[in-house]
Structure formats: structure tokens, C-alpha cells
């Protein structure tokens with residue numbers, strides 16, 4: 127604005143300056159008006175020269191032509207009096223006007239006279255005409271002179287004014303120029319700033335554009351790397367964007383999907399590629415339309431021709447459009463179906479599991495109630511399965527379970543259900559039986575079928591089974607009760623012996639309850655300090671001295687009194703409590719032995735469970751360290767069950783124990799199936815002949831032979847033999863005669879509390895004198 131004003135002022139000043147220059151030019155031109163004086167002076171001069179030429183002609187000094195020339199010059203001069211400039215001067219006064227008119231008239235009058243100057247009187251006539259005019263002409267010269275002075279003064283003043291104006295204008299122009307320069311500089315700095323700002327804005331814009339591009343790339347990458355297909359439609363139901371996954375999912379080649387396409391057009395292409403049937407596409411269209419009308423997110427499934435299942439999730443957008451995601455859930459559905467199957471079936475045998483079994487029993491009960499039928503639930507588990515698993519490995523164990531399932535299938539009717547409840551436990555629900563004996567028959571068939579050898583690859587396996595039976599409605603009217611009673615009957619069958627079956631009886635439940643109560647009490651016994659150790663002496667039959675005490679645990683139950691180990695040790699083994707109890711026994715026994723003479727050892731029984739579920743070697747070495755008992759004063763008694771597992775770990779543990787310096791005895795020798803076998807595999811220090819042979823050694827020849835054999839075996843393997851449960855002098859005599867080195871039994875002393883050990887040790891001769899016959 128200011129710049130426009132400055133430029134306007136500048137243009138106006140320049141225009142005015144031009145005007146002043148023209149004015150000045152005019153003023154200068156008007157100076158020519160000073161010529162009026164000159165013109166009048168020239169006129170007077172020529173007038174005088176003409177009159178002189180007349181005189182000269184009269185004297186013969188000049189010729190006629192000269193006169194004529196002077197006349198012409200005068201005539202030209204006087205013609206100037208009629209010029210416009212001169213007229214301004216003459217117009218100012220009538221006298222001047224009259225003089226000019228008189229002069230013109232006079233010239234016209236003298237013209238013929240001049241032409242005929244040589245005529246007599248011509249000169250005089252001319253002079254007569256001219257002479258009156260001369261003074262007036264001189265007067266005019268004087269006026270012209272005065273007028274010229276006035277004009278000069280006026281023009282001088284005008285010039286001065288113009289000079290001032292010009293100077294002012296030039297100053298104005300310089301000012302304007304300076305202002306203009308300032309303005310231009312300001313403008314320039316503004317422009318520079320604006321330019322810089324513009325550049326910054328441009329850089330910023332470029333940066334934002336870059337960011338936008340990056341974001342777009344990220345968006346594209348994210349969109350196209352989604353595991354789900356995605357489509358976005360605008361309010362006019364035209365495609366805005368779809369990712370690659372969507373196109374791939376629906377078999378659309380790249381470029382076939384374009385923004386602006388309608389859902390119908392897309393579906394037509396999908397149908398054309400045979401990805402989806404026309405009906406499927408119509409259904410999809412309808413579902414999309416219906417979901418588009420909803421404000422909340424909607425979802426629906428859609429199956430393609432090749433069987434793929436697509437889960438569509440659609441959400442409306444504020445502009446009336448919608449965005450939908452497509453997920454191929456075929457695999458998920460399969461997995462879910464598989465999970466659902468696995469949740470209800472045993473993966474190994476493909477049999478229904480406990481959940482399904484429970485449902486089937488409940489259904490069977492409902493049906494039995496309707497029809498007035500009976501039904502039976504049979505629980506069974508495999509005898510010796512654990513041994514198979516432990517000795518032959520889990521793969522063989524698994525194969526065995528599958529074969530068992532097969533055999534069970536072959537013995538039941540189609541409508542009956544077999545389930546695997548876990549481990550080696552199976553259950554059968556036998557529908558519509560007429561009599562409990564039918565269930566007994568099935569149980570027998572099962573026992574028979576499973577007692578046949580199983581050929582499992584390289585192994586032939588012999589197992590058996592025990593079966594517990596509960597019959598409805600007699601043994602229970604709901605599934606839980608019936609299943610529980612079948613389980614109790616199984617437990618009873620197992621405790622009765624292997625490969626047998628039992629029907630549920632109410633007393634079984636009581637027995638089980640009693641066992642459960644024992645179990646519960648046992649769990650608190652260690653904590654409550656209810657265990658104590660009794661010690662039974664072992665004597666050397668040669669020196670007739672006590673050489674060792676066997677530690678035997680007792681449970682002083684607050685209500686039941688002393689509970690014998692045969693009652694609670696198997697329970698403690700079953701529930702794993704034997705590990706902490708065994709550790710306590712070992713520590714207690716070693717501590718006690720520290721109070722005895724140094725040549726007296728202590729023998730401690732170890733359970734097979736301690737080998738399986740704890741680190742026996744570490745326990746023993748730590749106990750010896752803690753109690754300070756020398757290792758050679760500790761004997762560990764193990765039974766055949768420890769070696770039954772025959773695993774490398776057990777043998778390694780036994781060797782490690784021997785390496786500690788402790789002695790190992792094989793307890794209850796002769797009662798197991800493979801005692802001889804095991805004795806060959808591990809170099810025990812001692813064999814303890816089971817008391818069943820000892821007790822009838824005097825009456826039964828076979829027992830005596832066995833005792834002789836065991837003693838001979840021990841001698842050949844350099845193992846000491848100890849006879850257990852020696853009660854009579856007769857037995858002692860026979861055992862001595864057989865070569866038994868040590869003996870233990872009521873004849874020398876029954877287990878006694880620790881406090882009784884000292885008294886026994888003070889007895890001078892614990893071994894009765896054979897010869898004395900005592």
C-alpha cells in the first residue's frame with residue numbers, strides 16, 4: 127500500500143516535473159518576445175536606411191536597385207509587425223495598432239513611387255509620406271523597449287518560480303526516491319523474511335510429506351502384513367481400500383481389486399474365480415448389508431468352495447461405510463475341534479475320558495430308570511503295568527495301553543462304553559444287564575482277555591488286571607456314587623490279590639474310610655513326633671555276641687496305641703510319605719548308634735520308594751556326616767522290590783552307597799520271585815534268610831534245604847548269611863549246623879526301645895549255649 131502510494135507520488139511528481147519543463151520551455155520561448163524591441167529597432171533602422179538610400183540616390187551615390195532593395199528590406203521588417211507575437215504587443219494599444227496600419231498603408235503608397243524613383247518628385251513624395259511616421263515609429267521603439275523589459279521581468283519571476291518549483295520537486299523526488307528506497311529495502315527485508323518463512327514452510331511441508339509417505343508406507347506394510355484380510359467401504363458402499371491378504375484369500379489376482387468397486391462387483395469376480403458359489407456370495411452380500419445397518423460390531427462365518435472357513439468381523443463407520451476383517455479360521459476350528467476332542471478323549475487310546483464316561487454313566491442311569499433296567503460300572507487297572515513302563519520304557523507301556531484298549535473293545539458290546547480314566551485305569555459302563563452276574567461274566571472275560579500275553583514288537587508282556595464292579599441301582603443311583611463304588615471295589619480287588627474282580631460291598635467303603643483316616647493321621651505323625659525306633663539285636667553265632675541292632679520303626683498313635691509297621695509302611699509308601707519318614711528313621715538310628723560301643727553296627731531298612739523318589743545316596747552321606755557315624759557301622763537292608771525296577775539308576779545308587787563304605791543286606795531273601803537272579807547282579811554284603819524258612823526249618827525238610835542252599839550260595843558269593851525270626855533253640859541248632867553266620871529273632875531279643883539296648887549289651891552271653899540246651 128505504502129509502496130503503491132510512493133510510486134503514485136513519484137509518478138505524479140514526474141508528471142508535474144514534465145509539466146514544469148514544458149512551462150519553462152514556454153517561458154524561455156517567450157523570451158523571444160524580447161525580439162519585439164529588436165523588431166521595432168530593426169524596423170526603425172531599416173526605415174532610416176531607406177530614407178538614407180533615397181538621399182544617396184538623390185546624390186547619385188546609389189542606384190535605383192539599391193533603393194528598391196532597401197524598400198524590400200523595410201517592407202519585410204514591417205511585415206514582422208503583423209506577426210502573432212508582435213500583435214500581442216500592438217493589441218495592447220490602439221495607437222500602436224493605428225501606427226502599424228499607417229505604416230502598412232504608407233508602404234503600399236510608396237511602392238509605386240519606389241518602383242519609379244527615377245521619376246521626378248518621387249523621392250519627395252516618399253519622404254513626405256514617411257517623415258510623419260518616423261517619430262511615431264521611434265516612439266513605438268521606445269514602447270517596445272519598455273514592453274520587452276516588462277516581459278523580461280515577468281518571465282524572470284516566472285522562471286524563478288519554476289526554478290523553485292523544480293527544486294522543490296527535485297527535492298520531493300529525492301525524498302520520494304529515498305522513501306522509495308527505504309520502502310523497497312523494507313519491502314525487500316519483508317520479502318526475504320517471507321521467502322525464508324516460505325522456505326521453512328516448504329521444508330516443513332516436505333518433511334510432513336515425507337512423514338506422510340513413511341506413514342503411508344507403514345500403513346501399507348501393516349495392512350499388507352496383517353494375517354487377516356481387510357476391506358473398507360465408503361458411505362456409497364464402494365471400496366476404499368483392501369489389503370493383499372484379502373485378495374489372496376479370495377483368489378483375486380493383483381490389480382483386480384480397485385478402489386471404487388462395489389461389493390457386488392467384487393463378489394462377482396470372486397464367483398468368477400470359483401472361490402465361492404453364487405449362493406455363498408449372495409449370503410455374504412446379505413450378511414454384509416445386514417451388518418452395515420448395525421451400530422455395534424457384527425460377525426459372521428462364511429465357507430468357501432474349498433472348505434475354508436472365513437470369520438468376518440464388520441464394524442460400521444460414521445460416514446455410513448464399514449470396515450470388515452476376514453480371518454481364515456479353518457485351522458483354528460480344526461484345532462478347536464481337536465482340542466474339544468482331546469478334552470473328552472484319551473489321545474493315546476482314543477477312548478473317551480473320565481468326563482465323557484461320567485456323562486455316559488449319567489445317561490445310562492437315566493435310561494435304566496426309564497426302562498427299569500440295571501447297569502454295571504466296571505473299574506479296572508492293570509497289574510504290573512508300572513513294572514512294564516519302568517523296565518521296558520514308556521513306548522512299550524503306551525503300546526501296551528493301546529493293545530489293552532483293543533482287547534477291551536473286543537469283549538464289550540457295541541452299546542457299552544469303555545473309557546481310559548488315566549494311567550493304567552480303565553472303566554466300562556455295561557448297559558441293560560438283567561442280573562449282576564452278567565457284570566461278573568464280563569469281568570471274567572476282561573481278566574481272561576488281559577491275562578493273555580501281549581506281543582509288543584520285540585517284547586512279549588504278561589500282565590493281569592483287577593476289576594471292581596458297582597451295579598445300579600443297588601450300589602448307587604447317581605454317576606458319582608456308582609463310579610466311586612466301582613473304584614472302591616477295584617481297590618479291594620487289588621488288595622485281595624491280582625487278576626481278580628470284586629463286586630462293591632458297603633464294608634469295603636468302611637475299610638477304605640479307615641484307610642483314608644490312617645492316611646490322614648500318618649501325614650501328621652512325623653510332625654507330631656509320633657514315631658519311635660525300636661532296636662532288635664543281631665548276634666554272631668560264632669562269637670555269640672551282639673554285633674548289630676536292626677532299627678524297626680513304631681508309630682505311637684495317640685488313640686490306637688502302637689501301630690505295627692506292616693500296617694502303615696505300605697500306606698506311607700503309597701502316598702510317598704516314606705521318603706521323609708525314612709530320612710527321619712535313618713538319622714534317628716545313626717544318632718542312637720553313636721551311643722553304642724564302636725563295634726556295634728546299626729541296620730536300617732530302606733524302601734524301594736526311597737530309591738525311586740529321593741536321592742538315597744545323598745541322604746545317607748549327609749546323615750553320616752551330620753551324625754558322625756562311621757559308614758562301616760551302618761547296614762542298609764533292602765528288599766527285592768528295590769531291585770525289581772532293575773534300572774541303571776538303582777544299581778548306580780547301590781554302588782554309590784557301597785562306595786560310601788556302608789554295607790548292604792538283601793532282606794527277606796527267598797520270598798520274592800527272582801531273589802537268586804538279583805543276588806547275582808549286585809554284590810551284597812549280607813543275605814538275610816526270610817523268617818518263613820527259618821520258622822519251620824526244624825519241621826520242614828524243604829525249608830532246611832533252602833536254608834542250606836542260601837548259606838552255600840552266600841558262602842560262594844562271599845556274603846554273610848543271617849537267619850531272621852529265630853525263635854527256638856532247635857531252630858538255632860539247625861541254622862548253626864547249616865553254617866549260618868548270624869541270627870536275629872525272639873530267641874535273642876525282640877525289638878526294644880532305644881533305652882533297652884544298653885541292658886541287652888550288658889547281657890554277658892545273648893546266644894544260648896547249644897550244648898547247655900537252654
Ligand SMILES: Nc1nc2c(ncn2[C@@H]2O[C@@H]3COP(=O)(O)O[C@H]4[C@@H](O)[C@H](n5cnc6c(=O)[nH]c(N)nc65)O[C@@H]4COP(=O)(O)O[C@H]3[C@H]2O)c(=O)[nH]1
Nearest residue numbers: 677678679690691692711731732733851852853871872877
Ligand atoms: N514272628 C517273629 N517276628 C520277628 C521275630 N524277630 C523279629 N521279628 C519281626 O520281623 C520283622 C523283621 O523285619 P523285616 O523283615 O525287615 O520287616 C519289616 C520291614 O519290612 C518293615 N519295617 C519295619 N521297620 C521299618 C523301617 O524302619 N523302615 C522300613 N522301610 N521298613 C520297616 O516292617 C516289617 C515288619 O516289621 P516288624 O513288625 O517290626 O517286624 C520285624 C520284627 O519285629 C521273631 O522271632 N518272630
